[in-house]
Amino acid sequence: MKTIYLGLICWLLLTPLAHAEYERNKAVPVEKVLFGQVLSVRNITEQELIQDKNQGWKTFGGALIGGAIGNQFGAGSGRGVATILGAIIGGSMAHDRKPEYREKTLHLVELMIKVENGDEYMVIQDLDRRMLFQPQDAIRMVYLANGTVRIDKQI
Numbered sequence: 001m002k003t004i005y006l007g008l009i010c011w012l013l014l015t016p017l018a019h020a021e022y023e024r025n026k027a028v029p030v031e032k033v034l035f036g037q038v039l040s041v042r043n044i045t046e047q048e049l050i051q052d053k054n055q056g057w058k059t060f061g062g063a064l065i066g067g068a069i070g071n072q073f074g075a076g077s078g079r080g081v082a083t084i085l086g087a088i089i090g091g092s093m094a095h096d097r098k099p100e101y102r103e104k105t106l107h108l109v110e111l112m113i114k115v116e117n118g119d120e121y122m123v124i125q126d127l128d129r130r131m132l133f134q135p136q137d138a139i140r141m142v143y144l145a146n147g148t149v150r151i152d153k154q155i
Contacts, residue, residue: 029145035154036115038137043127044108059095066090111151113139123151 070086071079107127114120121141131153133139138154 031143031145033143034115034141036113036121036139036141038133038135038139039112039114039120040135041112041133042110044106044110044124046106046108047103058097059091062094063087063091066093109133111139113141113151115141123149125149125151 064087066089067083067087069090070082070084073079073082108124109127110122110124111133112120112122123141133151133153139151140154142150142152144150
């Protein structure tokens with residue numbers, strides 16, 4: 001039997017996309033559907049360090065404050081030069097600060113699935129507390145047109 005780590009690959013490719021989550025209430029074209037049964041379920045918790053995305057605003061704020069301080073010095077064209085230098089120095093100082101990180105916890109579920117033709121697949125997807133899986137659950141493996149795969153219980 002072959003095992004394909006399809007879900008892990010999809011998850012790794014989609015993680016940088018700000019967690020482009022599948023929305024159950026949003027229509028997405030389906031390419032194909034496989035039916036099968038859950039062999040095993042494992043909940044996974046992963047910690048991820050995320051860099052603060054406000055670095056650009058902090059640099060802009062530093063330039064703005066530096067420009068305002070620089071504008072207090074000199075007269076005529078000297079004031080303009082001081083304002084520009086203040087903005088450059090303020091923006092540079094704000095940009096050079098260490099980026100801030102925060103920790104994000106990802107809750108995932110790893111499903112080992114056997115489909116009707118005997119092939120086995122391992123799929124890792126976001127944990128959905130409204131749809132918890134157990135071994136022996138009948139499922140459908142939905143291949144969506146956006147390149148993702150989603151496992152749902154067969155009703």
